[in-house]
Amino acid sequence: MLVPAIVFLAGLCAGSFLNVVILRTREGTSFVGGRSRCAACAVELGPSELVPVLSYLALRGRCRHCAVPLSIQYPLVEFVTGVLCLALFVHADSWMMFVRDIVFVAFLTVLFVYDLRYMEILDRFTVPAMGIALLSNIYLGSDPRSLVMGAGVLGGFFLAQYAISKGRWIGAGDIRMGFLMGFMLGFSHAIAALFLAYLGGALFGVALIALKRADGKTPIPFGSFLAVATVTVLLFGNQLVDWYLGLLLG
Numbered sequence: 001m002l003v004p005a006i007v008f009l010a011g012l013c014a015g016s017f018l019n020v021v022i023l024r025t026r027e028g029t030s031f032v033g034g035r036s037r038c039a040a041c042a043v044e045l046g047p048s049e050l051v052p053v054l055s056y057l058a059l060r061g062r063c064r065h066c067a068v069p070l071s072i073q074y075p076l077v078e079f080v081t082g083v084l085c086l087a088l089f090v091h092a093d094s095w096m097m098f099v100r101d102i103v104f105v106a107f108l109t110v111l112f113v114y115d116l117r118y119m120e121i122l123d124r125f126t127v128p129a130m131g132i133a134l135l136s137n138i139y140l141g142s143d144p145r146s147l148v149m150g151a152g153v154l155g156g157f158f159l160a161q162y163a164i165s166k167g168r169w170i171g172a173g174d175i176r177m178g179f180l181m182g183f184m185l186g187f188s189h190a191i192a193a194l195f196l197a198y199l200g201g202a203l204f205g206v207a208l209i210a211l212k213r214a215d216g217k218t219p220i221p222f223g224s225f226l227a228v229a230t231v232t233v234l235l236f237g238n239q240l241v242d243w244y245l246g247l248l249l250g
């Protein structure tokens, strides 16, 4: 029980760091050094206000200085990162695989939150992640052809949509996201993730329209769906592909 507990707590702290990365990327300031500040009144946060999840609960979601509500993003990202680290730990066959999955999920979490909040898929995250994914997967024994084929098919699929619609259906960031998914997952799992993302996006769109929160033209942060689908397939890819092949082959 001790190791899983440490993994979970380390995951909470990693989530806290990812929040800093997201916030400071948005503000254009450095990730390292400098104390974190309240976004509203700029008061510096003390050590007791930087404890993942617990600080948010203790402060009842408000800045101690100006009482402006703090974004629910902070505790949510911390908690979900903790849970994901634990799930990856249980799932991984080796420490190397665990480290690779943690790095993948860290990039995907940042991409998820950034597209959801700011409707942007930044190259500064997708491009380095592509290189890391390709090299680490080859190092861990993946077939390079499968990785390149997955990247080519997904990236090409988005590139074609981008070209046909002149950038109206999807953004250029989605093309890079497609390459990244292929390099992370390999061909068959990348296709499974693409399918899941469209399913999730469609259900979400229908739900929004049903709730009259959107019409057919409301932009959907599709990169966030791609990120969630990629994490799902990282964890459950084999079961999903087996299940799908079982359906096809009866």
Ligand SMILES: [Zn+2]
Pocket: 038, 039, 040, 041, 042, 043, 063, 064, 065, 066, 067, 068
């Ligand atoms: Zn404040």
